[in-house]
Amino acid sequence: MQGKLPDFYAVIPAGGIGSRLWPLSRADAPKFLHDLTGSGQSLLRDTWDRLEPLSGSDRIGVVTGRAHRAAVEKELPGVADLNVFLESEPRESAAAIGLAAAILHRREPNVIIGSFAADHVIQGTNRFEWAVEQAVAVARAGYICTIGIPPAEPSVGFGYIRTGDELEIKGAPEALLVKEFVEKPNLETAKRYVEERTYLWNAGMFIARADVILAELEKNEPELHAGLIELAAAWDDRNQRGPAVDRIWPGLKKIAIDYAVAEPAAAAGRLAVIPGHFDWDDVGDxxxxxxxxxxxxxxxxxxxxxxxxxxxxxxxxxxxxxxxxxxxxxxxxxxxxxxxxxxxxxxxxxxxxxxxxxxxxxxxxxxxxxx
Amino acid sequence: MQGKLPDFYAVIPAGGIGSRLWPLSRADAPKFLHDLTGSGQSLLRDTWDRLEPLSGSDRIGVVTGRAHRAAVEKELPGVADLNVFLESEPRESAAAIGLAAAILHRREPNVIIGSFAADHVIQGTNRFEWAVEQAVAVARAGYICTIGIPPAEPSVGFGYIRTGDELEIKGAPEALLVKEFVEKPNLETAKRYVEERTYLWNAGMFIARADVILAELEKNEPELHAGLIELAAAWDDRNQRGPAVDRIWPGLKKIAIDYAVAEPAAAAGRLAVIPGHFDWDDVGDxxxxxxxxxxxxxxxxxxxxxxxxxxxxxxxxxxxxxxxxxxxxxxxxxxxxxxxxxxxxxxxxxxxxxxxxxxxxxxxxxxxxxx
Known part of the structure; x- marks a missing residue:
C-alpha cells in the first residue's frame, strides 16, 4: 500500500519490557505485544495500523530484540524482512533509532524518518495524521521535529517540552520551536506547567531527515555515530550483517535519544514541535x-x-x-x-x-x- | 488412652463447609480439614487432641458426611470405626448431636456427652479442661451445660448467652444458670452486653447426659426424636444401619441444637453455663x-x-x-x-x-x- 507521504519512513522501536506492568509484561511478553485497550490486537499492531496510511506498508520498520523477532513478525504479517532491524541486546533508544537512520540513509539519502513507540495508546486517527504531516513538513525544512501533547492534567509521570516561538513553515501551521526538554516534574511544578500553557507532554515521537539525525548524533555522540555508520555499511550484505552486529552492537553507548539528539538540538534551536490534538498515553503503569x-x-x-x-x-x-x-x-x-x-x-x-x-x-x- | 472423666464421651460434629472462608473452604475441603493457625495440623485434629485427655481416645466420636469419611479417618488415625457416625446428607446440628446421643445412650445409659465443633480455635488447654470438668459435674446433676466465653470485645459475629443465678454444684464452682440465648446483636447492643458483664459468647459447646438431651428433644421435637431413636436401634447392626440411614435420615427436620434443645431448656431453667477462661474463636470469616x-x-x-x-x-x-x-x-x-x-x-x-x-x-x- 502506498502512503500519503512518499519521502516518509516510519520506525517503531519495540524494545522496552514495561517493568511497571509486571506481571502482565515480561521479558518474553513485553508490553507492546499486549492488547491493553480491549481493541482485540496488540499495541504494536495498533501502532503499525496508525502509521501505514502515512508511510505505506513497505516503509515501516521495526527495531527489536532477536528474542522478539518471531512474535513481532506474527503481529505484523505485512512487515518486509528488509524492515526488521534486530538488536542482539537492548542498547536504548539512541542506538535503536540511530541504527535505523544510518541504514535508511544509505538506502535513500533524502528519507525522512519518524520514530513512534510500539507501546503507546493513541485515539484520534485524523488528528494524529495531521500532526505527523505537519511534522514531516518541518523535517523537510531541516529541523528535528517532535509531537507534544497539550497536558490534560498536571501529570508527574511524563516529561515536558517547553515551547518557544512559532515557526513559519509551509504545511505546518502549528509548528513551534522547542526551548527545552524537562524531566518528570513534581506535582507543584506540573501544575505550573499546565497553567502556563507553554508546556506539552513529551510523547517520545521524533520526525527528522535521517541525515539530520545522524549529523546531530555525530556532534553529540561521535563514537556511537561511528559505530552505527560502520554497522549500517555492513547491514545490507547478508554475510556481513551478523558478524558486524556481534562485533559492534554490544559496545555502543546506552543513551536515550532525548539526551543524545533532542536536548542538544533544542539548545541549538534546531528542534521543533507540533502540538498533537489527539488522546495519547504511554500506559506507563x-x-x-x-x-x-x-x-x-x-x-x-x-x-x-x-x-x-x-x-x-x-x-x-x-x-x-x-x-x-x-x-x-x-x-x-x-x-x-x-x-x-x-x-x-x-x-x-x-x-x-x-x-x-x-x-x-x-x-x-x-x-x-x-x- | 484412658481419659480423666470416665463417664464422659466427646462428640465432634464435623459438618459445616465454612462458606465465608471460600475459596479456602470447599465442599470437598471444608474448614475443619484446614490448618488455619499454622499449628501444622487441621482444626479437626486440634479438636481431637484437646478432647482426648478428657475422654480417652476410645471415647471420641465424629459425626460427619459420608463424603468426608476418608479425610476424617486420615486426620484421626486413632478414631475407632464404632465412633464414626456417618450422615448421608447434612441435617444440621440437632440431628447430628441427637443421633450421637441416641446411639451412645443405647450403648451406655449413663453416658455424658459433650459436643464440640470441629472447626473452632482454642488456646489455653488447662483452662479448657477445667471448664469441661466443671460442665461434666453440672451435667451429672441433670442439667444441660454449655461453656460461654467472657466477651473480649463487642463482637457482632457471635450469639450471646445471658447468665442468671449461681448454681451450687459440687465440682463446678463457676456454674451459672442460663436465662436466655440471644442472636447475633448489632454493635450498640453488643457494647451493652459487654458492659453489663452478664453475657457470654455462645461458643456452641453442649455437655449433658445423653438421656437428658433425648428427653429435651422428645419434648420439643418429637418427630425428630422418634426418627433418631429408630435409627439408633438399627445403628449397631451392620446389616440394618445402611438401609435405616437411607430410610430415616433424609426425612429428619433440619434444626440447630440451639433451637431444638438449648433455648427451650434455658426457658425451663434446665440450662447451665460455665464461663470458659480460654481464648476461643470460631474463625467464622x-x-x-x-x-x-x-x-x-x-x-x-x-x-x-x-x-x-x-x-x-x-x-x-x-x-x-x-x-x-x-x-x-x-x-x-x-x-x-x-x-x-x-x-x-x-x-x-x-x-x-x-x-x-x-x-x-x-x-x-x-x-x-x-x-
Missing part, C-alpha cells in the same frame, strides 16, 4: 491502564482478559486476568489485580509506580523466573 | 482468620500457606497461598487475598462477611465447580 480502561466510570472495576471469569461487587480499579480461574473481588477500591499463571500482583493505583521496585526485588531474591 | 494470625501485629500481612512465595511491602491483612505462584502485594491495607489453583478472592477485612454472598452468587451463575 497500572494506574494509567486502569484509567484508560475505565472509560470514565472510575467507580467500576475495569477487566482485561479474553476469558475472564469475574464476580466483582462494590469494587473499582483494574483486574487483568490471564488464567481461567474464577476471580471474586469484593469491596476493594482503586485496586490493581494482575492474575497470571505463575505470578499474582495485588496493589492499588496509588502504588502503581512501585511495581518496578517489585521487579527489582524479585531479581535480587532469585525469582527472576517470573520476570 | 477472613477478618477473624487475619486477626488470629496477625499475632497482634496488625500492621503486617499474615501469610498462610506452606509453600508461599510472597513479596509483600507496606501491606496488612491476610494472604492465603495454596499455589506455587509468586505473589506480590504492595501498599494494600486490611486486605484479604486467597490464592487457590482454580479460584482467587480479593476483599478486605471489612467486607469479609460478604464472602458468603459470593458463594451464593457463584451457585446462581453456574460456577458451582469452584465451590
Amino acid at each position: 497500572f494506574a494509567s491502564l486502569a484509567k484508560l480502561n475505565s472509560r470514565g466510570r472510575g467507580s467500576d472495576l475495569a477487566i482485561l482478559g479474553e476469558n475472564a471469569r469475574v464476580l466483582a461487587d462494590a469494587s473499582s480499579g483494574i483486574l487483568v486476568s490471564q488464567t481461567d480461574r474464577v476471580i471474586s473481588v469484593v469491596g476493594v477500591k482503586d485496586i490493581v489485580i494482575v492474575d497470571t499463571p505463575d505470578a499474582l500482583l495485588v496493589t492499588t493505583s496509588e502504588h502503581a509506580q512501585r511495581v518496578k521496585g517489585v521487579v527489582d526485588a524479585l531479581k535480587l531474591t532469585g525469582r527472576g523466573d517470573v520476570l | 477472613f477478618a477473624s482468620l487475619a486477626k488470629l494470625n496477625s499475632r497482634g501485629r496488625g500492621s503486617d500481612l499474615a501469610i498462610l500457606g506452606e509453600n508461599a512465595r510472597v513479596l509483600a511491602d507496606a501491606s496488612s491483612g491476610i494472604l492465603v497461598s495454596q499455589t506455587d505462584r509468586v505473589i506480590s502485594v504492595v501498599g494494600v491495607k486490611d486486605i484479604v487475598i486467597v490464592d487457590t489453583p482454580d479460584a482467587l478472592l480479593v476483599t478486605t477485612s471489612e467486607h469479609a462477611q460478604r464472602v458468603k454472598g459470593v458463594v451464593d452468587a457463584l451457585k446462581l451463575t453456574g460456577r458451582g465447580d469452584v465451590l
Whole structure:
C-alpha cells in the first residue's frame, strides 16, 4: 500500500519490557505485544495500523530484540524482512533509532524518518495524521521535529517540552520551536506547567531527515555515530550483517535519544514541535491502564482478559486476568489485580509506580523466573 | 488412652463447609480439614487432641458426611470405626448431636456427652479442661451445660448467652444458670452486653447426659426424636444401619441444637453455663482468620500457606497461598487475598462477611465447580 507521504519512513522501536506492568509484561511478553485497550490486537499492531496510511506498508520498520523477532513478525504479517532491524541486546533508544537512520540513509539519502513507540495508546486517527504531516513538513525544512501533547492534567509521570516561538513553515501551521526538554516534574511544578500553557507532554515521537539525525548524533555522540555508520555499511550484505552486529552492537553507548539528539538540538534551536490534538498515553503503569480502561466510570472495576471469569461487587480499579480461574473481588477500591499463571500482583493505583521496585526485588531474591 | 472423666464421651460434629472462608473452604475441603493457625495440623485434629485427655481416645466420636469419611479417618488415625457416625446428607446440628446421643445412650445409659465443633480455635488447654470438668459435674446433676466465653470485645459475629443465678454444684464452682440465648446483636447492643458483664459468647459447646438431651428433644421435637431413636436401634447392626440411614435420615427436620434443645431448656431453667477462661474463636470469616494470625501485629500481612512465595511491602491483612505462584502485594491495607489453583478472592477485612454472598452468587451463575 502506498502512503500519503512518499519521502516518509516510519520506525517503531519495540524494545522496552514495561517493568511497571509486571506481571502482565515480561521479558518474553513485553508490553507492546499486549492488547491493553480491549481493541482485540496488540499495541504494536495498533501502532503499525496508525502509521501505514502515512508511510505505506513497505516503509515501516521495526527495531527489536532477536528474542522478539518471531512474535513481532506474527503481529505484523505485512512487515518486509528488509524492515526488521534486530538488536542482539537492548542498547536504548539512541542506538535503536540511530541504527535505523544510518541504514535508511544509505538506502535513500533524502528519507525522512519518524520514530513512534510500539507501546503507546493513541485515539484520534485524523488528528494524529495531521500532526505527523505537519511534522514531516518541518523535517523537510531541516529541523528535528517532535509531537507534544497539550497536558490534560498536571501529570508527574511524563516529561515536558517547553515551547518557544512559532515557526513559519509551509504545511505546518502549528509548528513551534522547542526551548527545552524537562524531566518528570513534581506535582507543584506540573501544575505550573499546565497553567502556563507553554508546556506539552513529551510523547517520545521524533520526525527528522535521517541525515539530520545522524549529523546531530555525530556532534553529540561521535563514537556511537561511528559505530552505527560502520554497522549500517555492513547491514545490507547478508554475510556481513551478523558478524558486524556481534562485533559492534554490544559496545555502543546506552543513551536515550532525548539526551543524545533532542536536548542538544533544542539548545541549538534546531528542534521543533507540533502540538498533537489527539488522546495519547504511554500506559506507563497500572494506574494509567486502569484509567484508560475505565472509560470514565472510575467507580467500576475495569477487566482485561479474553476469558475472564469475574464476580466483582462494590469494587473499582483494574483486574487483568490471564488464567481461567474464577476471580471474586469484593469491596476493594482503586485496586490493581494482575492474575497470571505463575505470578499474582495485588496493589492499588496509588502504588502503581512501585511495581518496578517489585521487579527489582524479585531479581535480587532469585525469582527472576517470573520476570 | 484412658481419659480423666470416665463417664464422659466427646462428640465432634464435623459438618459445616465454612462458606465465608471460600475459596479456602470447599465442599470437598471444608474448614475443619484446614490448618488455619499454622499449628501444622487441621482444626479437626486440634479438636481431637484437646478432647482426648478428657475422654480417652476410645471415647471420641465424629459425626460427619459420608463424603468426608476418608479425610476424617486420615486426620484421626486413632478414631475407632464404632465412633464414626456417618450422615448421608447434612441435617444440621440437632440431628447430628441427637443421633450421637441416641446411639451412645443405647450403648451406655449413663453416658455424658459433650459436643464440640470441629472447626473452632482454642488456646489455653488447662483452662479448657477445667471448664469441661466443671460442665461434666453440672451435667451429672441433670442439667444441660454449655461453656460461654467472657466477651473480649463487642463482637457482632457471635450469639450471646445471658447468665442468671449461681448454681451450687459440687465440682463446678463457676456454674451459672442460663436465662436466655440471644442472636447475633448489632454493635450498640453488643457494647451493652459487654458492659453489663452478664453475657457470654455462645461458643456452641453442649455437655449433658445423653438421656437428658433425648428427653429435651422428645419434648420439643418429637418427630425428630422418634426418627433418631429408630435409627439408633438399627445403628449397631451392620446389616440394618445402611438401609435405616437411607430410610430415616433424609426425612429428619433440619434444626440447630440451639433451637431444638438449648433455648427451650434455658426457658425451663434446665440450662447451665460455665464461663470458659480460654481464648476461643470460631474463625467464622477472613477478618477473624487475619486477626488470629496477625499475632497482634496488625500492621503486617499474615501469610498462610506452606509453600508461599510472597513479596509483600507496606501491606496488612491476610494472604492465603495454596499455589506455587509468586505473589506480590504492595501498599494494600486490611486486605484479604486467597490464592487457590482454580479460584482467587480479593476483599478486605471489612467486607469479609460478604464472602458468603459470593458463594451464593457463584451457585446462581453456574460456577458451582469452584465451590
